[in-house]
Amino acid sequence: MRTKQLFIVAIALMVSPALLFGAGTISGKVTYAGTPAKQKTIDMSKEPTCAKQHTTPVTTETVVTGPNNALENVVVYISAGAPDESSASTQAVTFTQKGCQYLPHVLAMKAGQELKVVNDDQTSHNIHPLAKVNREWNKSQPPGTPPLSEKFDKEEFISVKCNVHPWMHGYFAVLKTSHYSVSSENGAFSLPNLPPGKYTITAWQEDYGTQTQDVTITGSETKTVDFTFKAKPY
Amino acid sequence: MGKLFAIVITVIALACAVPIITHHWFWSDISFAPPEDISTHGHAIDDQMSDTMVEAGLSFLAAQILLGIFVWKSADRKKDAEIKTFPGGAQLMVIAALVLVGTEILALGVLGQKAWANVYFKPAAPDALQIQAQAGQFAFYFRYPGADGKFGATHPDKIDEGNSNFFGLDPANDVESRDDIVTGELAIPVDREVHLMMHAKDVGHSFYVRELRIQQDFVPGLDLAVHFTATKVGKYEIVCTQLCGLGHYNMKAYLNVLSQADFDAWMKQKASEQ
Numbered sequence: 001m002r003t004k005q006l007f008i009v010a011i012a013l014m015v016s017p018a019l020l021f022g023a024g025t026i027s028g029k030v031t032y033a034g035t036p037a038k039q040k041t042i043d044m045s046k047e048p049t050c051a052k053q054h055t056t057p058v059t060t061e062t063v064v065t066g067p068n069n070a071l072e073n074v075v076v077y078i079s080a081g082a083p084d085e086s087s088a089s090t091q092a093v094t095f096t097q098k099g100c101q102y103l104p105h106v107l108a109m110k111a112g113q114e115l116k117v118v119n120d121d122q123t124s125h126n127i128h129p130l131a132k133v134n135r136e137w138n139k140s141q142p143p144g145t146p147p148l149s150e151k152f153d154k155e156e157f158i159s160v161k162c163n164v165h166p167w168m169h170g171y172f173a174v175l176k177t178s179h180y181s182v183s184s185e186n187g188a189f190s191l192p193n194l195p196p197g198k199y200t201i202t203a204w205q206e207d208y209g210t211q212t213q214d215v216t217i218t219g220s221e222t223k224t225v226d227f228t229f230k231a232k233p234y
Numbered sequence: 235m236g237k238l239f240a241i242v243i244t245v246i247a248l249a250c251a252v253p254i255i256t257h258h259w260f261w262s263d264i265s266f267a268p269p270e271d272i273s274t275h276g277h278a279i280d281d282q283m284s285d286t287m288v289e290a291g292l293s294f295l296a297a298q299i300l301l302g303i304f305v306w307k308s309a310d311r312k313k314d315a316e317i318k319t320f321p322g323g324a325q326l327m328v329i330a331a332l333v334l335v336g337t338e339i340l341a342l343g344v345l346g347q348k349a350w351a352n353v354y355f356k357p358a359a360p361d362a363l364q365i366q367a368q369a370g371q372f373a374f375y376f377r378y379p380g381a382d383g384k385f386g387a388t389h390p391d392k393i394d395e396g397n398s399n400f401f402g403l404d405p406a407n408d409v410e411s412r413d414d415i416v417t418g419e420l421a422i423p424v425d426r427e428v429h430l431m432m433h434a435k436d437v438g439h440s441f442y443v444r445e446l447r448i449q450q451d452f453v454p455g456l457d458l459a460v461h462f463t464a465t466k467v468g469k470y471e472i473v474c475t476q477l478c479g480l481g482h483y484n485m486k487a488y489l490n491v492l493s494q495a496d497f498d499a500w501m502k503q504k505a506s507e508q
Binding site: 038040041042043044045046047057060062123124126140159161163164165166167168169170207232233234 | 370371372373374395396397398400405406416417418419480481484485486487488507508
């Protein structure tokens, strides 16, 4: 009798996340059409401790492409119709300064989520998110100091620069939802755990802007949505 | 006591003046001689510097010895002796001192203007290599006109450092800017005159290369220029010597003086990276 009760509880626990978040998935691929601008080689000679960390030339990351016209670093997220999420994620996201570059180049997070900024270099950095909707700040981080802890409360795409190294550049994508995905090297993204409903999916690329598509999820299906951005030669 | 003081003054003055005049500390390796000169105009500046050090050292020594002599002579002065004050007493001596110091400063200026005028009042040769330098917090960037020999127009609103567009070029609409070469190091061919046009992006900065004997400020809103010819292949440091903000200590670039063949290869490499 007791075993049976435990079994029912176990089944209920296993099923509940699916009931709460849904089992639908939206996945797909982000690609470009045309010729993207040639990325420029970054000269780090003034910062030898960073320059020596790179064996191949470092380039700008405004448009990062992969095989078969794949477009990397595109933030795909649910901009309308997302299940209500009042509580912020407890897990922190990490933004690392290494080799005088930002890793990752585009970091997505939910509004209110903790952001940790790490300096892995032997030189001082001064991280400066150029926020317009959120409060703008800039913080100096000498080598060997503990990670900075920050958060952004409002939805915004924030350009991030370093006040010491002009070539360093990245983005914070602060979103209202935790249903987001940043496209990988082969352009793939996936938004799992969606309950049935009508959604608006937005894809954002730092240079090419945004695209949206409407998707309806019924039951626990997986829908494929692809985005194609028009590349600019300059 | 007064006589002892006079001797101490003279000894200290001697100890100070000799290293200044000879440009050298005798009890260590420290030399006051400037680092090796790699420019065609630098010797005039070095000679002027040397003249100034010798002249200033000798004047300092003479003044201190004179002071010592007066202290020595007045050491036994009686308490109620008359004191000559200025104005009134030592009028002639004060005027003589003023004339002497004035002549000295004027002579240094007149003799030194030649070294200065050679760099600043003589324009660069028409066939000098044209390079633009832009200083911004906290890095230097350099621009070469590329194959067409023309610099594309700059648009401050188009400056996008994250995209390595440090000069604000508009290659989408401006054909002349498409072959411009922007670099983080200043490479130049040896024995060829360089005309460096200097632009400040934000605040005041300074272009200083010890070996070139050039130190010129970048002034916001004022495009200045220097010209020079480097005579020795090597890598030299360019540092900002005008306090420009938080990262000033780290604001530097390298001057890379190359043989003509190496320079051509470097230029080709950089052109492919644009």
